[in-house]
Amino acid sequence: MVSKKVTWGLLAAWVVHDLEELVTxxxxxxxxxxVPTTTAPHAATAIGLVGVVVAAAAADGARTGGRSPFFQAxxxxxxxxxxxxxxxxxxxxxxxxxxxTAPVVVAPFSVWAIRQLRRAGIRVHPSPRALIWFPVTxxxxxxxxxxxxxxxxxxxxxxxxxx
Numbered sequence: 001m002v003s004k005k006v007t008w009g010l011l012a013a014w015v016v017h018d019l020e021e022l023v024t025x026x027x028x029x030x031x032x033x034x035v036p037t038t039t040a041p042h043a044a045t046a047i048g049l050v051g052v053v054v055a056a057a058a059a060d061g062a063r064t065g066g067r068s069p070f071f072q073a074x075x076x077x078x079x080x081x082x083x084x085x086x087x088x089x090x091x092x093x094x095x096x097x098x099x100x101t102a103p104v105v106v107a108p109f110s111v112w113a114i115r116q117l118r119r120a121g122i123r124v125h126p127s128p129r130a131l132i133w134f135p136v137t138x139x140x141x142x143x144x145x146x147x148x149x150x151x152x153x154x155x156x157x158x159x160x161x162x163x
Contacts, residue, residue, distance in 0.1 A: 002120045006113045007061035010075055013109040014054045017101040018047045024097040032092070045145035046138075053137055054078070066117045073126035077134035079110025 026040040054074060061071030085102035089095060117124050 002066040002116055002122065004062055006066055006116045007071065008058050009109060009113060010061065010071070010078065011055055011058040013105050014051065014078060016105050017098060018051065020101045021097045022047050024095075028095070028097050039149060042142075042145045042149045045148050046141040049141035049144055050138060066120065066122050069126060069130065072117070072124050073130035073133065075110060075113055076124070076126045077131050079107060079114070080131070081134065082106040082110070 022043055025038050025043040029035050029038040057068070057071045057074035060068040061075070064071065066072075082102035085096060085098045085106075089099040114124050
């Protein structure tokens with residue numbers, strides 16, 4: 001059995017990391033001509049949707065003592081995600097949203113948590129197919145956020161008025 005710090009720690013580390021992204025993404029994208037602009041409501045919606053998945057994974061990890069393949073895949077994907085932030089900053093030659101917490105929160109937590117699982121005798125080997133769900137989940141969250149925020153931004157006509 002592993003500590004709840006390992007399983008629920010995933011959610012805590014994700015919150016710290018995604019708070020950085022929430023605070024910086026909209027402003028950063030407005031300054032980048034090569035990146036589609038993301039509004040604050042869009043970022044908040046996408047982050048919230050991914051948060052539901054991370055919370056579900058943490059809960060499943062807690063329920064199974066860290067043995068859940070879903071938890072392990074999300075934990076591993078979260079750790080690998082830190083590399084994308086560092087690479088993104090290298091490509092943009094400067095700050096990108098999430099790059100501060102990626103090497104100081106995301107990567108160290110993920111490595112520590114996987115080590116704790118292994119010390120508890122839990123084999124951690126998520127399938128490559130399971131890891132593919134990480135970009136799919138993030139992409140779907142952004143697609144849904146775009147739909148939701150566009151619908152919210154559409155002017156609503158009053159009864160009797162023409163749209």
